[in-house]
Amino acid sequence: EDKVVQSPLSLVVHEGDTVTLNCSYEVTNFRSLLWYKQEKKAPTFLFMLTSSGIEKKSGRLSSILDKKELSSILNITATQTGDSAIYLCAVDPTGANNLFFGTGTRLTVIP
C-alpha cells in the first residue's frame, strides 16, 4: 500500500530558529514529490521535486529529495511567526496529479 509519512507531527519553535521537516514515502511508482503550506485555507504550493540531490530554494525555505532514501526534507531558516502553518508533503506516483498526502507537520513559531 502506498504511503507518505511526515515527521514530526507537530513542532513548536521560537522565532529565528531553523527547522527541518521530514517526509518519507513508500510508493509503487514515483514521478514527483510536492510540498505545500496550509494556513487556515487552501494549501499553497511550495516546491515540486523530481530529481534526487537537487536543492530547490525560495527565500528562507529550501527542499531536497533523496530517491535512494525515499525521502525529502523541507528546511526553514530564521523562522518567523508567519511560517506557522501545516506543511504537507505529497507524492505524485504517475504524473496524473493523483496525489498521496502525508498527515502533515504542524509548525508553530512563537515570538
Add this chain to the structure above:
Amino acid sequence: DVKVTQSSRYLVKRTGEKVFLECVQDMDHENMFWYRQDPGLGLRLIYFSYDVKMKEKGDIPEGYSVSREKKERFSLILESASTNQTSMYLCASSSPHPGSDGNTIYFGEGSWLTVV
C-alpha cells in the same frame, strides 16, 4: 491566476440530509479532485475526474458520490450525511503542464461541514 471556488465555506447539516458541495474552476483543467482533511490523517482522496461525465474512486469513496456534467464544475454529494462525515473538504483541479512556479495543482479554499 487560477481560481478554484468552493461556494459553500461553512455548512451545518443534520444526519440523513443530502448534501451538495460545489466546486468550480476557471482554467479549463481536465482533472478535478475531492479530498477530505482530518486532524492526524492528512488529505485523503475521495473521488477524482479526468473528464466530463467521468469519475474514479479515490481512497475513501464510501458514503460519497460525485457529478461532473460540465468541465468546470465538480460536485461532491453526500447522499445521507452522517456524523463521521464532519470534516473539511478540499476541491482541487490540475493541469498536466506546470505553471511558471512548477505547480500543477490548485486547491479551493475548503468547505467546513459539520453533521449534527
